[in-house]
Amino acid sequence: MVMKKRVFQQIASKRLKTIILEQDSRLKSYIPKTVWYRDDQLLSMLDKYGTVFVKPDKGGGGVGIIRVKKGKRGLVECKSLKHHKIVPMDQVHSLIDTYLKPGHRYLIQQGIPLAEINGRPFDIRLMLQRIDKDWELTGMAAKLAAPGKIVTNFCKGGKPYTAKDAVIQVCTSSASQKMIELKKMAYCVANALSERFKGLRELGIDAGMDDFGNIWIFEVNTRPTYGMFRKLKNLQMYNKIRKNHKLII
Numbered sequence: 001m002v003m004k005k006r007v008f009q010q011i012a013s014k015r016l017k018t019i020i021l022e023q024d025s026r027l028k029s030y031i032p033k034t035v036w037y038r039d040d041q042l043l044s045m046l047d048k049y050g051t052v053f054v055k056p057d058k059g060g061g062g063v064g065i066i067r068v069k070k071g072k073r074g075l076v077e078c079k080s081l082k083h084h085k086i087v088p089m090d091q092v093h094s095l096i097d098t099y100l101k102p103g104h105r106y107l108i109q110q111g112i113p114l115a116e117i118n119g120r121p122f123d124i125r126l127m128l129q130r131i132d133k134d135w136e137l138t139g140m141a142a143k144l145a146a147p148g149k150i151v152t153n154f155c156k157g158g159k160p161y162t163a164k165d166a167v168i169q170v171c172t173s174s175a176s177q178k179m180i181e182l183k184k185m186a187y188c189v190a191n192a193l194s195e196r197f198k199g200l201r202e203l204g205i206d207a208g209m210d211d212f213g214n215i216w217i218f219e220v221n222t223r224p225t226y227g228m229f230r231k232l233k234n235l236q237m238y239n240k241i242r243k244n245h246k247l248i249i
């Protein structure tokens, strides 16, 4: 029996991937400020940005992510998939400590106020694959957060939505330009990461967009799932991704 050689590579650490992207001058402005979780960093990041996302360095599917938001009268709102509490600022650390899993490292990331469609925040998943040398952007779709959720993940009820239609609602007349910018960004991310990690074959970029149409890279998955593309009306992207995936794995 001929065994297929597994040449693809995965990078679990969000921090490591972020550092590599931050070092690229073309990508730097797309990366929300990200630091390791520490009590003093939480206070200074909250002071600076008002809202921050605390997330496991090695996690996925939105699991363990906490949105921490400064409110009025010294109160702070902490919301995750499981918890929702409002506490005075001096109790934030002890509350968050109860949410963090022992033995895991966490990051604090500048919170981005995502643009919304029908009151649901969305971000955009860009899927890149390479069979040989060159990367190809094989999928691009928005995902609308399930009502009331702080994450847009498909596995957490996020609703796939045509990317162009989502971008048009934020950027109206400059939507075509924005689509080009998103695509350029995606290829740039793929080249920057694969220069450092030679074995990468598939990437799933999660990119947010704020009300001004600014693009923000939240995370790059090196083991992206693609089930969400099956939910789009047009299955062209899904079929292409699946065909490539079978050749890669």
Ligand SMILES: Nc1ncnc2c1ncn2[C@@H]1O[C@H](COP(=O)(O)OP(=O)(O)OP(=O)(O)O)[C@@H](O)[C@H]1O
Residues within 6 Å of the ligand: 032, 053, 055, 059, 060, 061, 062, 063, 065, 109, 110, 111, 112, 113, 114, 123, 150, 151, 152, 153, 206, 208, 218, 219, 220, 221
């Ligand atoms: N800094 C942020 N500001 C606003 N929303 C964010 C931020 N970070 C994450 N989110 C929301 O949470 C979702 C999940 O975050 P992220 O992609 O970083 O982690 P994950 O999905 O758990 O990891 P993976 O993508 O590896 O599965 C994002 O798609 C986005 O909707």
Ligand SMILES: [Mg+2]
Residues within 6 Å of the ligand: 061, 062, 153, 206, 219
């Ligand atoms: Mg994600």
